[in-house]
Amino acid sequence: MEDAEENSMFETSHVLGALLASSPLLARAWDRCAAAAAMGPASSGFAHGDGGGDGGAVYVAFSGLQAALSVARPAVASGADVFAPVVLGGDAAGARAFPQLAAAEPDAAAARERVAVQALTLRCFLKLCGSPEFQMLLNQIRGKAVVFTGHSLGGAIAALAALHYLCISSLSSSCSPSPVLCVTFGSPLLGNEALSRAILRERWGGNFCNVVSQHDVVPRLLFCPLDAVPVRVIIGMQLQQWPGHTHNTGVMTIRVVDADQEGLRQLIQAHVRTVAMEQKLVDPESRGGSPYRPFGAYVLCSPEGAVCVDNSTAAVQMLYATFAACYARGDTSSLEAAHSCYGDLVLKMPQNLLLKRRPHGMDVLASMSNSNYDAGISLAMEASGIGSEATEATTARYWLKASRRAGRSPSLNCAGLSTRLGRITPCRAQIEWYKASFDADIGYYDAFKQQRSPKKFGKANIYRLKLGQFWDGVLTMLDNSQLPHDFHRRAKWVNAARFYQLLVEPLDIADYHRNNLHKTRGGYITHGRDRRYELFDKWWKEKGDFSGTSTGDTSVTATARSKYAGLTQDPCFWARVEEAWDQTESAQAEYDVAMLAMKLGRLREFERYARELVESKEVSIDVLAPQSSYTRWLEEWKKLLLRDEARTASLF
Numbered sequence: 001m002e003d004a005e006e007n008s009m010f011e012t013s014h015v016l017g018a019l020l021a022s023s024p025l026l027a028r029a030w031d032r033c034a035a036a037a038a039m040g041p042a043s044s045g046f047a048h049g050d051g052g053g054d055g056g057a058v059y060v061a062f063s064g065l066q067a068a069l070s071v072a073r074p075a076v077a078s079g080a081d082v083f084a085p086v087v088l089g090g091d092a093a094g095a096r097a098f099p100q101l102a103a104a105e106p107d108a109a110a111a112r113e114r115v116a117v118q119a120l121t122l123r124c125f126l127k128l129c130g131s132p133e134f135q136m137l138l139n140q141i142r143g144k145a146v147v148f149t150g151h152s153l154g155g156a157i158a159a160l161a162a163l164h165y166l167c168i169s170s171l172s173s174s175c176s177p178s179p180v181l182c183v184t185f186g187s188p189l190l191g192n193e194a195l196s197r198a199i200l201r202e203r204w205g206g207n208f209c210n211v212v213s214q215h216d217v218v219p220r221l222l223f224c225p226l227d228a229v230p231v232r233v234i235i236g237m238q239l240q241q242w243p244g245h246t247h248n249t250g251v252m253t254i255r256v257v258d259a260d261q262e263g264l265r266q267l268i269q270a271h272v273r274t275v276a277m278e279q280k281l282v283d284p285e286s287r288g289g290s291p292y293r294p295f296g297a298y299v300l301c302s303p304e305g306a307v308c309v310d311n312s313t314a315a316v317q318m319l320y321a322t323f324a325a326c327y328a329r330g331d332t333s334s335l336e337a338a339h340s341c342y343g344d345l346v347l348k349m350p351q352n353l354l355l356k357r358r359p360h361g362m363d364v365l366a367s368m369s370n371s372n373y374d375a376g377i378s379l380a381m382e383a384s385g386i387g388s389e390a391t392e393a394t395t396a397r398y399w400l401k402a403s404r405r406a407g408r409s410p411s412l413n414c415a416g417l418s419t420r421l422g423r424i425t426p427c428r429a430q431i432e433w434y435k436a437s438f439d440a441d442i443g444y445y446d447a448f449k450q451q452r453s454p455k456k457f458g459k460a461n462i463y464r465l466k467l468g469q470f471w472d473g474v475l476t477m478l479d480n481s482q483l484p485h486d487f488h489r490r491a492k493w494v495n496a497a498r499f500y501q502l503l504v505e506p507l508d509i510a511d512y513h514r515n516n517l518h519k520t521r522g523g524y525i526t527h528g529r530d531r532r533y534e535l536f537d538k539w540w541k542e543k544g545d546f547s548g549t550s551t552g553d554t555s556v557t558a559t560a561r562s563k564y565a566g567l568t569q570d571p572c573f574w575a576r577v578e579e580a581w582d583q584t585e586s587a588q589a590e591y592d593v594a595m596l597a598m599k600l601g602r603l604r605e606f607e608r609y610a611r612e613l614v615e616s617k618e619v620s621i622d623v624l625a626p627q628s629s630y631t632r633w634l635e636e637w638k639k640l641l642l643r644d645e646a647r648t649a650s651l652f
Contacts, residue, residue: 013380013400017306020299021349026211029149029183030346032061036154039063044133045124045157048141057145057179060137062161064153067124068238079229083222085116085192085291093126097164099171101198115198116291117160117191118222121153125160138165145179152218152238152339155187159208166204182208182296185342188234189222189292196295196312200485205310208296213345214322214385215338217268222292223316224271233264237339261335269324276320276395294319301345302326302385305352307400314400318384321396325386410484413477421496424470427463431503434460435622443622445574446629449510464507467500471532488539497536502567505533509574518582524575533571561617569618573610577629580606584636588643600644607637 020026036047048060088094088102094117095102101115128134146165150158162182169178187210199205212219218234271290298315299308300322309315333341377400381387386396434456435444442452444460451457474493477483487493512518512528521527570576580603587599610630613619623630 013307013309013376015376016297016308017299017380017383020209020308021301021306021346025147026183026346026349028059029061029147030151030185030343032059032149033151033154033185034343036061036063037065037151039065044131045128046134046137046161048137057147058141059147059149060141060158060161062128062148062150062154062157064124064150064155064157064238066127067120067153067157068235079224079231080227082120082231083118083188083226083229086119086122087114087116088122089114091122094122097126097129098167100167100202101163101195115191115194117195118156118188118292121156121160121188121190124153125157125164128157128161129164138168141165143178146181148180148182149184150187151185151342152187153234155184155210156190158182158184159187159190162207163199163204166202166207170202180207183211184209185211186213186216186218186339188218189290189294191293191295192291193293196293197485199295201489203486203489205296205485209299210294210296211299211301211342211346212319212322213338213341214300214302214326215333215341217264217335218339220268220272220319220323223275223290223319224267226290228267230264233335237336264335265327269320269327272316272320272323276317300384301342301349302383303345303348303352304385305349305383307380307384309400318396318400321386321393322384325393325396410482410487413482414484414487417474417477417483418492420470424467427466428500428503430463431460431467431507434463435503435620439620439622439625441625441627443625443628445506445510445622446625446627448507449514449629451514460507461511464504464511467504468508468530468532471497471500475532475535488535489542491543494539494543498540499567501533501536501571502569505571506568506574508533509572509578513578518578523579525572525579529572537571564617564619564621564624566620568613568620568623570613573613573619573623574629576606576610577633580633581629581636584633584640587640596644600640603637603640607634 032047032049035049036045039047043063045066046060046062048058050056050058086094088098091102098115148158148162148165150156159182162180166180169180199208210219218237221229221234275290294312294315297308297310298318299306300318302322307318309318377397380400381393381396384396386393434448437456438444438447438452442450447453448457448460474483478487484490508530509524512524517528518524583599583603583606587596587603590596590599614624622628625631
């Protein structure tokens with residue numbers, strides 16, 4: 001089945017790489033990077049201008065020179081200090097600059113599970129972000145197509161600038177988001193795995209394109225343990241990009257001798273291989289490894305062409321395979337030359353694409369297989385600089401295929417889940433029918449709690465459990481990354497989850513109270529609510545935040561209803577009614593004046609809240625059924641108020 005599926009697909013990583021290599025995008029971005037690098041340390045740190053034919057796109061290039069100068073001193077700090085991860089949520093300025101990313105993930109239990117970026121880049125960007133020049137730039141480019149770009153440390157700063165711009169654009173409801181792309185050349189890794197997940201969750205993965213040469217050590221350097229990272233190497237290579245670096249007497253100019261180069265290559269190759277073999281980043285606390293992980297698309301370049309992968313796991317594999325294959329052939333170019341080669345690459349790749357039409361050994365391959373997919377894989381291998389005889393060829397071929405499958409699997413799972421949702425819909429319809437049969441008398445909440453009509457109750461309970469199992473399965477798939485990262489923002493699923501919650505959670509509340517669990521465990525809202533409902537609340541709230549409309553449970557909708565809602569819009573309404581009953585019974589037995597006043601105050605708050613829901617018709621008609629818990633509570637509340645008024649009058 002898998003072979004048949006592969007034979008029916010075209011391999012796209014080589015096609016995407018060829019498309020980028022043949023377009024003027026990379027050349028124009030590199031020209032801006034060169035302009036930014038030539039500006040010197042006294043500049044604003046960025047250069048911008050039109051792309052010259054890209055439909056009005058603005059190119060903004062960042063220099064990493066200031067970042068390099070900040071640590072390029074004889075007593076240079078260690079890598080563990082310079083590139084230490086900083087949690088955005090724990091930094092006030094970082095939280096303001098990246099509000100969506102700084103928020104902790106729903107199940108984050110430790111600092112390493114929160115979004116973190118390297119300290120040097122964050123410090124330089126925040127300093128830049130606070131400058132009048134940068135704020136003026138943001139005003140100038142608002143509403144335009146923007147390409148943020150940078151080389152080396154400038155690329156990492158460009159990525160943060162793009163993330164900042166995406167954050168502020170998504171929070172603005174005044175205009176539709178403008179196209180944003182970030183193109184980096186030889187940029188070091190920027191953030192941890194939580195950042196990668198957050199970018200996918202926000203649907204920003206396609207906004208980042210990282211161009212990496214097969215020889216370049218800088219994009220691979222932060223896979224090493226941070227305390228083993230030679231800061232002087234990356235700083236020295238950054239300074240080499242500035243034409244005036246030799247005239248600055250306050251800066252130590254660094255060149256890496258041949259022995260150091262070979263040792264550094266071996267260090268990087270060993271640690272990238274470790275990450276690639278384990279299929280995960282080394283836990284920094286237990287193994288002393290690096291916390292950093294790639295995000296966005298990676299364009300792996302060689303003189304033969306380019307290959308593009310957008311899966312972070314496959315990106316790690318290809319970063320290792322291309323680097324290892326390069327030095328297995330005996331390539332001995334200097335580290336500085338490998339890091340500054342992007343200008344030549346973006347000029348030569350389009351020419352090579354015109355000259356090279358078929359991979360080496362294509363005739364042999366064609367005789368073995370008629371698969372367009374396999375032919376595409378061979379083209380991708382050659383474009384990335386990995387020869388068919390290379391030791392890493394088999395691994396690279398596997399991961400190019402796995403990248404394709406990994407990209408398709410969540411979408412296929414989501415499509416299959418849609419089919420299952422259609423099959424489970426009759427269960428929901430049966431509960432709707434159950435609800436309608438009690439609307440005029442007692443309401444389905446009280447009918448379920450009291451087990452009225454045992455046959456109907458039994459069926460409704462089975463349907464309730466089946467629906468709960470379905471949605472728990474959905475959340476398990478989401479937790480295991482088997483569904484698209486933006487699944488919880490897709491309107492179809494947010495609305496389906498909300499409808500299920502409003503219909504079925506009242507039955508869960510009834511079951512909780514029918515079994516007297518509120519007496520042994522505590523109140524339903526605090527101690528009895530399933531995780532699925534808390535997540536669905538969060539999805540619904542985020543939907544309102546994203547669209548700029550109010551979706552709060554307790555707020556009155558902007559458009560007044562002409563009739564009562566089909567389902568009560570507060571899913572915990574009946575839990576609040578039960579709490580009101582408990583407080584009413586407690587108040588009836590209370591003789592202490594101060595305690596009674598406090599309890600009556602709480603009951604007045606609930607009565608006001610419930611009255612507003614009813615008046616705005618945000619409740620279903622079953623809430624007002626003659627024998628419903630809410631209707632009966634109102635009667636008890638009125639009696640309690642009359643008794644309190646009589647008690648107060650007797651005191652005078």
